[in-house]
Amino acid sequence: EDKVVQSPLSLVVHEGDTVTLNCSYEVTNFRSLLWYKQEKKAPTFLFMLTSSGIEKKSGRLSSILDKKELFSILNITATQTGDSAVYLCAVLMYSGGGADGLTFGKGTHLIIQP
């Protein structure tokens, strides 16, 4: 059975701290791994990773994929209260029939205290 496991499930840190969120996966026919940020409503896209060892970066957020060890990390430096959210990791697999959906982890609930 395909699965995506995120850790920790929840995390509370102080503003300015650096956090690392983890995502491991066991899936067949891996195609890409995606990170989303979910505040109150729609998950919003952060990164898509397809190649191992290549870091994607956007401002204070960065992510990297290790296809050999089957995991990804999302780093957030100099955290701000606006970073408080649930961070979702999802895996897209190749499918002969077309577009299977994403398989999601349960998410990491990140709380940034002022």
Add this chain to the structure above:
Amino acid sequence: NAGVTQTPKFRVLKTGQSMTLLCAQDMNHEYMYWYRQDPGMGLRLIHYSVGEGTTAKGEVPDGYNVSRLKKQNFLLGLESAAPSQTSVYFCASSYSYSYSNQPQHFGDGTRLSIL
């Protein structure tokens, strides 16, 4: 920029009632998806569509039906609502993966309660 629009945003039903959730996207995406999100379970795929007139089952399809009569719309139907279908429903869309690796874009969700 509307993106993915879901209607309604909230709905309360009684057990046994039926309803249809509407998803509309204006990005000319080929693929559309319906997910449900439950506490402690993450997002799970209900049904998806790779094009107008085609639909397929996802991970948790039982109790739901879908239709894609127009490229921009994807409807999710509950024929006889059950309390276990209380959830937040998200629609998403994306370009065809045959052309590019592009992310799915999500709507704001529909919060559905079945009493």
